[in-house]
Amino acid sequence: MYAEERHQAIAELVATRGRVAVTELASRFDVTTETVRRDLSQLERLKLLRRVHGGAVSMRSVTMLEAQLPERDHAQEDEKERIARAAVTLLPEGGCTLLLDAGSTTVRLAALLPPSEHWTVITHAVPIAALLAPLPHVELHLLPGRVRPTTQAAVGHATVEAIGQFRADLAFLGTNGISVRHGLSTPDPEEAATKRALIESAQRAVVVSDATKVGQERTVRFAAVEDVDVLVTDDSIEEADAKAFEAAGLDVVRA
The missing domain is CATH 1.10.10.10 (Winged helix-like DNA-binding domain superfamily/Winged helix DNA-binding domain)
Known part of the structure; x- marks a missing residue:
């Protein structure tokens, strides 16, 4: 041929x-x-x-994936792509059980799950579920709850309760803000409750966030810095910020 x-x-x-x-x-x-x-x-x-x-x-x-993301999520696209690719390197060989938070970076991570391994994915994000549902190497669990139009993610008591029934190897989650003083935060209380439940149900928690979120402090804190294990961000993070996170016990991966 x-x-x-x-x-x-x-x-x-x-x-x-x-x-x-x-x-x-x-x-x-x-x-x-x-x-x-x-x-x-x-x-x-x-x-x-x-x-x-x-x-x-x-x-x-790819077109379907991008169409399902809110327009605001197209900011820092190159950085988010690099962050997702760096986050994939944290996956263990042989597959595992993953909790995937809603977000434009986590949906890119979902698209990069190696097809050579088997993955059990638990998510409350509609775009991630739509992307992974047809794939034979993924066992998908879609969490219940009220879907917020802004984030296209299920939230609420039913979502939090359902997450508590699972135990995952890794959780990948996004954040609207991260600082040593205030921890990880988001504007919406229901989103915060969901993110908190994701962290509590995983053996390790990995935050995927571009450097524009560093130093931002939103209304509702859902975790302290020491509650998560790894921050995967882009290489524009200030060295002082990276050292502060590392001093607080957070591994920082620059993409």
Whole structure:
């Protein structure tokens, strides 16, 4: 098979299935994984697919994902993409159980879950659920509750109670503000209660947040800095802020 024929076959397969893994493509076309990655890079430049960790997804899936995010979430897109990719490196081999908070960065993280592993994902975010529901390598649990139009996430007593029934290996969550003094905070009390429950139900909690949130203090605190384990942020974070978080016991990963 010529390279051009292989490219066309790969593009058609991704368009049909929505997502494919590098290892599967290498086996199917009897080429090396390095060749497949070069193929995917060329097809991505032609906007026929989008490369993700371990494989590729169709542009239709990406368009659907972006359409479900509020317009305000398009700020700091490059930073959020880097943060999501850095957060994926914290995932253990062999898969695990994840709690995914609502947010534009966590939805990017969801799109990057390696298809070579099995993931149990528990989420209250409608865009994340819509993205993951068709994927065979994900066992999805969608939490109940009232869906807020602003965040497209379920909140309320039913949501918090449902989260408490689970025990996850990792929780990935967003925040509207983070400071050593005030901790992690958000404007809405129901969102805060949900985020607090996510942290309490996970063995480790990872905050994914661009550096514009650092130093911000919103109305409702949902966790102290020492209640979470890792902050994944972008490389524009001030060195003094990073050192302050680290002194408070928080691992800081710069993307």
